[in-house]
Amino acid sequence: MKTIRLQAITFLMAIFFLSSCSCQPEDILKIAFKGMEKMVGDGFVPSDEIRALGDFQGTSVNLKRTNDESIIILKLENGDPKLLGEYPEVLARKCAEIYLRDFENSENYEKIVVQFIQTDPFNPDNFAMQEHEFQTKDFLETTNLKPL
Structure with a gap:
């Protein structure tokens, strides 16, 4: 039960961070692609x-x-x-x-x-x-x- 509660809190914090971020959506996508490149090459x-x-x-x-x-x-x-x-x-x-x-x-x-x-x-x-x-x-x- 603690794991589900911790995941829910982490998810809500991520939503709060992304919604209050002054970043451009393109910047967020670039960060996601960089993470993908780290995994694939x-x-x-x-x-x-x-x-x-x-x-x-x-x-x-x-x-x-x-x-x-x-x-x-x-x-x-x-x-x-x-x-x-x-x-x-x-x-x-x-x-x-x-x-x-x-x-x-x-x-x-x-x-x-x-x-x-x-x-x-x-x-x-x-x-x-x-x-x-x-x-x-x-x-x-x-x-x-x-x-x-």
């Missing part, structure tokens, strides 16, 4: 450099491990179509290169999949996706990764 969250390459409005990463393979899935959402250009595979390769360079645990993965996702602003259920897959070993020389 530095560079897990895609950098502003990647976001700027295609003027992407959203980015996310999924790490997938099975018995057979290990994959990084880099999702880049609602980029500027002009920046995606006629050769999106070139942009995808550059994004993969930068991500693998920055993510300290990238050598633990065999593949990286870069997904460009464009959503319809009037109907979010409508979307288009391009997917580009690369072997991380292809980036060993350019990003100073160690082989698996």
Whole structure:
């Protein structure tokens, strides 16, 4: 019973602290992402450099491990179509290169999949996706990764 009471008090104190904090919501998210990076590895969250390459409005990463393979899935959402250009595979390769360079645990993965996702602003259920897959070993020389 004491544990539940202690958890409730801790929860109420956290709500009080966050509601009285003069911090910006972005600052709180940055702190949360820093904590996540400490657990997963530095560079897990895609950098502003990647976001700027295609003027992407959203980015996310999924790490997938099975018995057979290990994959990084880099999702880049609602980029500027002009920046995606006629050769999106070139942009995808550059994004993969930068991500693998920055993510300290990238050598633990065999593949990286870069997904460009464009959503319809009037109907979010409508979307288009391009997917580009690369072997991380292809980036060993350019990003100073160690082989698996």
